[in-house]
Amino acid sequence: ITVALERRSGGTSVAAFWPGYIDRLMGVAVDVGSTTIAGHLIDLANGEVLSTAGQMNPQIRFGEDLMSRVSYVMMNPGGEAELTKEVRAALNQIVTELCETAGIERSRIVDVTLVGNPIMHHLVLGLDPTPLGQSPFPLAIEGAFAATAAHIELDLPNAMLYVAPCIAGHVGADTAAAILNEGPHRSDAIQLL
16 A cells, blocks of 8 residues: 655544545645635656646636625625635635646645635635724734645545644735745845735
8 A cells, every 4th residue: 555644743644535546636826816716736756747727717606806796795794605605616626627737636635725805715714804804904824824735625535734824814824835936035136025
C-alpha cells in the first residue's frame, strides 16, 4: 500500500492510503474571487501545473459587488447559506474540470489551498459576512483555517483544506498569498502588487 502522512504541530497522522504503489499526488490551488473563481491542479512532487479551470462566481446573481452580497444576507435571513451553497457547488465543478482535463482521479488530490477576499473567505467557510459590511469590519477568523476538504463539501475524499488567513477586514487571503509569492519585503526595489 501507499500511505500519505500529514504532519501538524500535534504530531503525524495518516491522511490517506491506496492499494499498491502511488508515486504521484496532487494539490489544488484556488482563488475565490467575487467575479471569477480560478483553480490549478498541481503535481506536488515538482510544482508543475497540470490543468487550470475557472468560471464566473455564481453568487453574482445575488449582487455584482461584495457589499451587495452582504446587503442580500442582511435583508434575507439565512441568505449566507444560499451564497455558501453556490460557491461550494462552483468549487466542485472546477475540481471536476481540473481532474478531467489532466486525467487525474479525485482520490489523488491530498491538498487544497484556498484564498479569497474577506467576504468570499467567510462565505466559502459558511461564516456570516455581515460584520464585514460595517465598521470596524471584524473578521470571524483571525488566522489560517485547516480542516478536511469535506468541511466545505468538496468531493475530495483524501484532501486536507488550508484556507490562508486574511490580513484585515478589507485585505484578504488573496493579498496575503500574493505578498508571500512575490516577496516585496525581500527586495529594496519599489514594487506594485
